[in-house]
Amino acid sequence: DVKVTQSSRYLVKRTGEKVFLECVQDMDHENMFWYRQDPGLGLRLIYFSYDVKMKEKGDIPEGYSVSREKKERFSLILESASTNQTSMYLCASSLIDNQPQHFGDGTRLSIL
Amino acid sequence: QKEVEQDPGPLSVPEGAIVSLNCTYSNSAFQYFMWYRQYSRKGPELLMYTYSSGNKEDGRFTAQVDKSSKYISLFIRDSQPSDSATYLCAMSVVRLQGAQKLVFGQGTRLTINP
Numbered sequence: 001d002v003k004v005t006q007s008s009r010y011l012v013k014r015t016g017e018k019v020f021l022e023c024v025q026d027m028d029h030e031n032m033f034w035y036r037q038d039p040g041l042g043l044r045l046i047y048f049s050y051d052v053k054m055k056e057k058g059d060i061p062e063g064y065s066v067s068r069e070k071k072e073r074f075s076l077i078l079e080s081a082s083t084n085q086t087s088m089y090l091c092a093s094s095l096i097d098n099q100p101q102h103f104g105d106g107t108r109l110s111i112l
Numbered sequence: 113q114k115e116v117e118q119d120p121g122p123l124s125v126p127e128g129a130i131v132s133l134n135c136t137y138s139n140s141a142f143q144y145f146m147w148y149r150q151y152s153r154k155g156p157e158l159l160m161y162t163y164s165s166g167n168k169e170d171g172r173f174t175a176q177v178d179k180s181s182k183y184i185s186l187f188i189r190d191s192q193p194s195d196s197a198t199y200l201c202a203m204s205v206v207r208l209q210g211a212q213k214l215v216f217g218q219g220t221r222l223t224i225n226p
Contacts, residue, residue: 004155030211031211031212033211040120040218041218042200042216042217042218042219043156043200043214043216045213045214048211048213049211050211056211058213090155090156092155094211094212097207097211097212098144098204098206098207098212099212100146100158100161101158101212101214102158103148103155103156103157104155105153105154105155106153106154106155108153
């Protein structure tokens with residue numbers, strides 16, 4: 001079974017802080033993704049990566065950056081956290097192009 | 113207009129009923145169609161994955177794709193209280209290279225009453 005692990009289930013941070021969300025997959029998947037999920041807005045793609053050190057912007061990249069130094073790990077960085085970044089953050093991975101994405105259980109992030 | 117439309121519900125049915133969940137879409141280039149199930153405080157779990165048109169069956173679940181109508185469905189037979197969850201449809205175009213970008217529906221919240 002595919003295992004996508006997000007390091008924290010719940011996180012509380014203050015505005016202006018730099019926040020790191022970590023995601024690890026154990027199936028040697030090429031592609032990794034970061035989404036945020038908000039009521040009424042559904043899942044929205046923030047960034048994705050199709051290879052180590054390669055990244056591409058999704059639909060809502062503003063205020064975020066990512067890092068993929070190793071194939072199994074994909075980090076989402078909130079450069080200066082703001083209250084409108086309070087959300088559920090979901091990481092996903094897929095084996096290769098046009099293969100289904102598998103999700104982790106999410107990090108519920110609150111910015112106070 | 114959103115690329116993918118899905119009625120958010122909530123939908124409440126008695127145990128044992130047949131459930132029909134639907135999504136419509138506007139982009140005729142979509143070729144891959146997925147259904148995910150999401151329990152409260154958990155991530156989405158892949159239920160069904162289909163390419164192009166037709167039906168796919170897996171146990172009590174059947175996925176249908178009608179590309180001429182730009183309409184996809186998920187049927188759940190003999191519904192159980194454990195099927196209570198939010199169901200998300202998702203779809204994508206074929207990419208020759210690079211990762212597949214999914215477009216999600218808003219999700220339908222389903223409750224199966226014992």
